[in-house]
Amino acid sequence: MSIGTANLSVDELKEMARTIRRDCLVQTHVAKSGHPGGPLSAADYLTSLYFNYVKVDPKNPKDDSRDYFIISNGHCSALNYALLSRRGFFPPGYLMTFRSTGSGLEGHPNRHKTPGVDISAGSLGHGLPIAHGIALGAKLKGSDQRVFVNLGDGELQEGSCWEAIMAAAHYRSDNILAVVDYNDVQIDGRTHEVMNIRPLDGKFKAFGWKVFEGNGHDMNEVIRLLDHAIDSMGKGQPVVVLFHTVMMKGVPSFENDHIWHGKALADDKLLQTALTELGYNETPKEAVASYGDVNVARGEYHKIMGWPPPQVCDRD
Amino acid sequence: MVKTGKDRWTYELTRKAYGETLVELGHENPRIVVLDADLAESTLTKFFRDEFPDRFFEIGIAEQDMVGTAAGLALQGFIPFLSSYAIFITGRAWDQCRQDVDYMKTNVKLSAAHGGISVGKDGPTHQSMEDLACMSACTNMKVLVPADYHETIKAVRWSAEYEGPVYFRLGREKVPMVTEEPSPFEMGKGFVHVDGTDGTIIACGLMLSQAIEAREILEEEDGIKPRVVNMPFLKPIDEEMIIKCAKENGPIVTAEEHQVYGGFGSIIARVVVENHPVPMRIVGIPNMYLGSGDPFDLLAIAGLTGRHIANKMKEVL
Ligand SMILES: Cc1ncc(C[n+]2csc(CCOP(=O)(O)OP(=O)(O)O)c2C)c(N)n1
């Protein structure tokens, strides 16, 4: 395999997004902790972006010509890990170690422990400044690497985001594309009630960005928006796509409720409901078992990372 | 066998004590105001928010703005308590904590939830192992780590009465109830929790429970009876008590859920070496990031256990 995109069809992307939603729900279920809400709201547009636009080589994660893909809102780690494993960086079976003691899949992504993770994130409002530094660095090196960065809408309350938004326009960094998970939800409630960030399009425009906006769940529209946004790169302006989304999208019983921001469907009954609503005819136990022997996956992961062989751990 | 580990204690949330006490204070004093940065559901300032919506300010995910805003409210004569996770107050808004609160001596109470590594599965980005060093280095700040539920109530009530900047650290997990309602509490004071004659273990926060376990292990296995001191205040530090313990009992082992660089143990060590040097050991988080995991696994990996404290005491006695 070499550097490139996975180039999936619309139907394949839709099916991949469904798989990834299931991965996110099962990971957080097994960990009995973590954040399912944001991952399910960003699943459609980030699947599309990551599989069809971001150039990477899963067998050579640090390839010099790769595009950078940064999930700045690090609490969406379950989604980050699902995307990476389904893209081929490591076996999906390893997802079942999510957040457990000693796992490379930490609560928030750690660039030293997960292949394909370019920055460690968790504290909000760091991703865009770093992404912009990477973008400036790419230009300085004469590289045509692009930088893709996902931001939460609540995250955009951090002043550091706006400092970077100002700087990226100032430097005409047109090799950076930001995508915003505009789900209007954060921990304490609806974003427009907690601390209103609207109008986002007007703010980005006033700061000098090229702005696209649309539905983040309709796969055809997502592709259309991303095509336009990527066409707009390289034209002297940073670019952002505001994706209107719904927290916990895909599992109607849980949709749009802020309590699922950081609460796993730990209970079997809850996961059962969600799996059924996603269209999977399986029990939570069967779902977990489908990921295979976690110790085998752990062994493979350690090999990929060049770590010493894992000690078999009964706790899982 | 000494009973150790999870089943030994009954547990309660320190942040629950905080949330409940804020509501009581809100009824008693109209100058109490509360700020949060999109974590009211977690820091439990939501109790106050629901009871006194007019005196609660949701700032959104903007800790620097929150600390500055609290300083402004204090200048207007209010008593602001602000909440977020320890790392985001002391990390993200360090400059505001120093200039707007400490340097300006505004009457702001920095209430830091999710201190230490017992934050667990969220991992190093959310764990806080440097906050006590950062805050203790501030000139005017009073810094304390309540041991448990009861002590948190006292700490919050004291903070409201005390005029000036305060930083107190709470945890994510339920922690062992080691003190009682009538247990003593006073600014800048440590208290003998269990007396003894062979060395002294000085602890703060959830490590007090581990200090007690260590004492029991030492007594059972070696007939050693160290004194256990609960010292919630890092600043002002109880120099008198530390010197007294060094003189009477000799060796000292300190225990904290914080990096060993510049924390509780370092502060106590300065008092010891300047006044009455005795052999010491500092039990804290070694200089490393511990990763995600079960809170009790992480504490054990870092050596923050009664067993480890006991071993350290044997080294110096
Ligand atoms: C600097 C900082 N402050 C607070 C937090 C705690 N926190 C984690 S996620 C979150 C809410 C994020 O909202 P949003 O970006 O909209 O993500 P969503 O809930 O939609 O997934 C908060 C406050 C943090 N991680 N970093």
Ligand SMILES: [Mg+2]
């Ligand atoms: Mg959101």
